[in-house]
Amino acid sequence: MSLLDKLDAVAAARKALLPEGIDVFGTPIEEVYSSTEARIGDRRILFLGTNNYLGLTFAPECLAAAHSAIDNEGTGTTGSRMANGSYSGHRALEREFADFYHCHSCIVFTTGYQANLATISGLAGVDDVVLIDGDSHASIYDGCRLSGAEIIRFRHNDMVDLEKRLRRLGDRSRSTLIIVEGIYSMLGDRAPLADIVKLKDAYGSTLLLDEAHSLGVLGKTGQGLVEETGLIDKVDFITGTFSKSLGGIGGYCVSNHAQLDQLRYVSRPYIFTASPTPATIASTRAALKLLHDGIELRQQLWKNVHQLYSRLDDLGYQLGPEPSPVIAIILDAPRQALMLWKGLLDHGIYVNLVLPPATPDGRSLVRCSVSAVHTSEQMDHVGSAFAELREIIFE
């Protein structure tokens, strides 16, 4: 099969799964009106498929900071952090993230994807083992591949399976990096962090926690699962992203291990890419302050989460195992998921469609992402649409 034949096979598989004329993956957003509303085609729609958990993309403080940074520092850095791309804002954001987590140090990366790529490939090498949850994000899998380490999966959130695999490693468990997520992006469930920490300690391993979906969402000051569980001192490395609760793009790694700083000299995804733009850094710094102080935003977010999760549960939809800002509706077949996705769009609601092989166990998902700035009326509208569509989807 030639290079281009492989892509033709992808096109054929996509055509078999999705009808003509519906651009499910890469839906064009024509205009954005606010954190929760936009125009698709000629229709005003409600965003229920973004990761804008705190609704900060239009926060006046973030907009003002970004505008000012563009005016004062230009549109881009045009260089790597290793060269000309470390402005005072980049270094300030690193200090602020380290303070936020009460940690020794932080490194800021250009995207959340690169934060995992750079951290994992910088920490683990060919003689090491990475032990990852089966439902891990693609950035974790790709970081592991880049590291050259031996990659072993354990069953999603299954502590018996994790212990079995640590036991099988013998002495190698001491050169093993366990990687889990605060909230998993597909089903919205949390890692059982206390049990993972116990195993990590018992086997002398190192633990990396990705708080991409839990930053700003869990814990009194929004640190994530580490704060909710009170286990921040037990986690070796925390990674996360600016592109969800912080409403920007970029990523970070914080740690109390002094060696973290050395990643700057060995991580290719850190070295060989341009640093985040001044506007991104400035809006993220403003957003981090709002996130830290955003107790009321978190309260409103969780109120919205419980309202929608309960409504969908009452309607008989099969949902992810626990309420979270990621609410996954699990469907038996891709066609059913596509019908629900299209039906919601016809009701003026945009959600995410996730089809195999990107899903756990080959299931099809319609994934809702709840925001603190969704109004009660918007949540009611969503509930009514799901109620109406239920009869069509399951008939």
Next chain:
Amino acid sequence: MASDYTDVLQKLCHHLKQFCEPDAQITPQTDLIHQLAIDSVKLLNLVMEIEDEFDISVPLNALADVQTVHELANLIHQIKSAQQ
């Protein structure tokens, strides 16, 4: 050692039957992807079952070189032998 490999192959074929069509013919030379339609998701689920059966962990890196039933059986056999 040969009998160990045979034992692995037999057990692997038993697990494979649950992942493919009932009338599928499985031999050591059978191609997992093209002849048994074992896609990447099915392969990972199959590997999880095999790992439990043999009390081993199969690194994802090693699966990249596996195409046939024999190659998978050989990989399992090698990991199990190294563990003993």
